[in-house]
Amino acid sequence: MLKYDKLHYKTNNKENRGNMYSSNILKQIFSHSTEEYPFECCGVVMESTASDEQTVFRCKNIQNEIHKADPEKNPRDAHTAYSISPVDLLKIHRMMHKQHYRLKAIYHSHPDNKAYFSKEDYSFAALNDEPTYPGTDYIIVSIAKKRVEETVCFSWDSKYKKFSGRTISITY
Ligand SMILES: [Zn+2]
Numbered sequence: 001m002l003k004y005d006k007l008h009y010k011t012n013n014k015e016n017r018g019n020m021y022s023s024n025i026l027k028q029i030f031s032h033s034t035e036e037y038p039f040e041c042c043g044v045v046m047e048s049t050a051s052d053e054q055t056v057f058r059c060k061n062i063q064n065e066i067h068k069a070d071p072e073k074n075p076r077d078a079h080t081a082y083s084i085s086p087v088d089l090l091k092i093h094r095m096m097h098k099q100h101y102r103l104k105a106i107y108h109s110h111p112d113n114k115a116y117f118s119k120e121d122y123s124f125a126a127l128n129d130e131p132t133y134p135g136t137d138y139i140i141v142s143i144a145k146k147r148v149e150e151t152v153c154f155s156w157d158s159k160y161k162k163f164s165g166r167t168i169s170i171t172y
Helices: 003-007 023-036 063-069 086-098 119-125
Strands: 042-048 054-059 101-111 137-144 147-157 162-167
Touching: 023 042, 023 054, 023 101, 023 137, 023 147, 042 086, 054 086, 086 101, 119 137, 119 147
Parallel strands: 101 137
Antiparallel strands: 042 054, 042 101, 137 147, 147 162
16 A cells, blocks of 8 residues: 555545635645644645545655755755655656646645745746646645644636735634
């Protein structure tokens, strides 16, 4: 069995109508953000092309290793940046091509910072004013003192050729 199978949850369609992400999915993202605090966490939401079922797949943030290897070239560590490990990128690609999942969202946290789309976030998400991964959202979690403050989901607006954000939250 593959590792991410244990993170497999079915989304509640009724709940999903207003919010593209179920509370179950958001809760998993929030606990990941809390566990990694004071570092940025990163991961993806995969969606089955057959059933629309969503799965959270946690990724390893290797930014501290990148920073340590060459601090001059990479001044930011995992407090303020993230890099998805190549092993996890490979797993994501396998899920997409072998198990028929689509990359629904890429999430990461901003410890002690607002849930804004930074310049770095933008350069990762777009290339020549076109989205790097069309149809993929970017979920950013603002977390302070291990508490989730705000979560914003940024989606590509093809009309205005930019990402626009809307606040999302767990519904009880
Ligand atoms: Zn960011």
